[in-house]
Amino acid sequence: MKVFSISPLQIDVSDFDLTPTFTSTDIIIFVSAIVVIIAVVIIYNSYKKRSPVAAAKNNSGTSGSFNILAGIKLHQITRSIGLNREQRKMVDFALKIDGVTEPDKSINSPALLDRHFRRAYRVINQTSKSDDEAQHKLSSLFSARNMLESNVSPDISSTRQIKEDSTLVISHGKEKLNVTVISAKDEHLVVENPKNPLGTQIKLDRGAKLNVMLFMKNNKGFSFDTRVAGYSSSHGIPSLLLTHSNQMRFLSQRRFRRRQTDIDCNCNLVYVEGEGRKQRLIVDKHKFIGKFADISVGGCSLKAKVQVQVGAKLKIEFAQGRANVAALGQVLRSNRTGLATILHIKFLKASRKSMNLINAYVYEFIND
Numbered sequence: 001m002k003v004f005s006i007s008p009l010q011i012d013v014s015d016f017d018l019t020p021t022f023t024s025t026d027i028i029i030f031v032s033a034i035v036v037i038i039a040v041v042i043i044y045n046s047y048k049k050r051s052p053v054a055a056a057k058n059n060s061g062t063s064g065s066f067n068i069l070a071g072i073k074l075h076q077i078t079r080s081i082g083l084n085r086e087q088r089k090m091v092d093f094a095l096k097i098d099g100v101t102e103p104d105k106s107i108n109s110p111a112l113l114d115r116h117f118r119r120a121y122r123v124i125n126q127t128s129k130s131d132d133e134a135q136h137k138l139s140s141l142f143s144a145r146n147m148l149e150s151n152v153s154p155d156i157s158s159t160r161q162i163k164e165d166s167t168l169v170i171s172h173g174k175e176k177l178n179v180t181v182i183s184a185k186d187e188h189l190v191v192e193n194p195k196n197p198l199g200t201q202i203k204l205d206r207g208a209k210l211n212v213m214l215f216m217k218n219n220k221g222f223s224f225d226t227r228v229a230g231y232s233s234s235h236g237i238p239s240l241l242l243t244h245s246n247q248m249r250f251l252s253q254r255r256f257r258r259r260q261t262d263i264d265c266n267c268n269l270v271y272v273e274g275e276g277r278k279q280r281l282i283v284d285k286h287k288f289i290g291k292f293a294d295i296s297v298g299g300c301s302l303k304a305k306v307q308v309q310v311g312a313k314l315k316i317e318f319a320q321g322r323a324n325v326a327a328l329g330q331v332l333r334s335n336r337t338g339l340a341t342i343l344h345i346k347f348l349k350a351s352r353k354s355m356n357l358i359n360a361y362v363y364e365f366i367n368d
Helices: 024-048 051-061 068-081 086-099 103-107 110-127 131-149 352-362
Strands: 165-170 175-183 188-190 210-213 220-234 239-240 249-253 264-273 280-296 299-304 313-320 323-337 341-352
Touching: 068 086, 068 165, 086 110, 086 131, 103 110, 110 131, 131 341, 131 352, 175 239, 175 299, 280 313, 280 352, 299 323, 313 341, 313 352, 323 352, 341 352
Parallel strands: none
Antiparallel strands: 165 175, 165 210, 175 188, 188 239, 210 220, 220 239, 220 249, 264 280, 264 313, 280 299, 299 341, 313 323, 323 341
């Protein structure tokens, strides 16, 4: 038998070049990169703990995460709409609070946007260090919300798609009658029976042709033609039956959201004295009481028992919670309805805080 002897493998280390390949510059760059990464992580974690967004999530129990892809998608959407940098930051802030992961879905839903922006409104008021800071942020928040409002494309082609509690404007002779939709799902479009300014119900002839306007929450307006089909009673409420229409005509889009209301306001005539730089406004001491029919950040319609000339300037004041809202407006047109005059007014000037309060009221972020 042959015996094989196995000798240890002999390796000459001299055959290998063990000289380090890293230069001092490489080491400095590597160490610097590690330091930067650690610093970024520390700063990011510190920001998350202190940020209003994190606080809002902790307080509200909101789940979900606003990931990088959602942020990129939101940035693309808001840029395409035309929002500036500050407005985009406010939209980002509002959606992050609710942990939105599908920004396109929220951007195209007025109801979802209102929910996100309502929470952002509260967080800004709670976390701002001063009133000036809060008003500045709220101004950016509402300007962004108004721009997003005009971006929503309503998908409505039939009166059967009109939502309950929507307000319709019926043209009856020279009068504009506001009625509330009770139901649109049945054979007829059911609305509250219209009333005159004195509260007396108006009876329209069966078969009478009517032109009706609808302004949706996103400020887009539509009109349609209909006929009086009859009268009924819904839950004890006298109602008017209108025929349905599948021909909804797009009218226009209001620049700002408008809210129907009936709150009181005080009005004073304002006179202009002097010319050029010496021009000044004089507020008449005599005031008259008005009642808003609707209001937006751009203007209002109000009922009054006095006649005011078209072109006249008015100081308009009303209470909003504990705050007082004041604006300078100009009468664009007026029309008589019963014993009252309807004044259609454009706001010319108001403080930033007043404009924010009007926006908050219109979007129903605060109580009446």
